[in-house]
Amino acid sequence: MGYDTHVRPETAADWANVAALTRTVFNTPDEALLNDALRQQTQDYIALVAEQHGNIVGHIMFSPVQLENAKQIKMMALAPMVVSKVLQQHGIGSALVRAGLETCFQHKVDAVVVLGHASYYPKFGFIPASNFAISCPWQVPDEVFMLLELTPDAMKNASGKVQYLPAFAQI
Template sequence: MREVKIRPESPNDILTIQTVNTAAFGQPNEAQLVNKLRENATHFIPELSLVALMNNEIVGHILLTTNKIVDATGNEVESLSLAPMAVAPFLQKKGIGSQLVQHAIEKAKQLGYHSIIVLGHEKYYPKFGFKPASTFGIKAPFEVPDDVFMALELTTDALKNVAGMVHYPHEFMEV
């Protein structure tokens, strides 16, 4: 396997990121989501839109944006949403996605974030420390199996006293 480099996206990467997301998911919804989230200055964090490169070609992308976990009394705690994460189909299952996830987790920690929420494969994300969000009393705003809606604490006990419903940026509901 050739060396993979990971860096934040640049404006010149946008079309290639669209292409990678569309190819990885077999349809354009995730690419459209990335484009819409990029335009939302409240939730988009440029340092957490990362690309994976092999031979200076973008072969993967991961995006973390902010969300809120809101409890029954309206108290809010900021968290991150991991979505989407895409790798070019011909390079899937070669560790590029894992490198993107690990790099994104480390970068989120460096930037001072405390937790990440993901709706993803129940056998993939636990290897990075994700647990069912219900373990923390955190719920999705839509029907979803418990084992695919997960949370990760980036700092010790970050979700210990946090419970409630995840409020995603409105762009998630538009695609």
């Protein structure tokens, strides 16, 4: 990651710039609308931005999810994440993921799930959620729905389907 990139907590003043970046990178308003909906549906989210020279060049959000058979386990979903197209492959996404996971750990989150690239997220310790008998609410290939335990053995006796906030059903 470039020496001039800084990862920090998102503020409400960042929302318009985050939305513009997200719409540009995804070439659709869906993920930007998802960010807005998640902010409205819960206060228990974690959002970070990557900034270079005062410009937002990346964003990551974690929102609460529940396991249908183990509601006592504190879980978050990593989604969405975005990095400026011209700055991808420069470690900004990795810095956002690492900082986000550390923030989740500090907030005593037991596990994080992600629906994402099977070749990207394992470098952070994510493995297929099916290894824990955890399933995705959508039909997706097994290797793209992953889970990372932040609390050792938190998922030891857990199983079932992950329940996302309603915002995810809207995209």
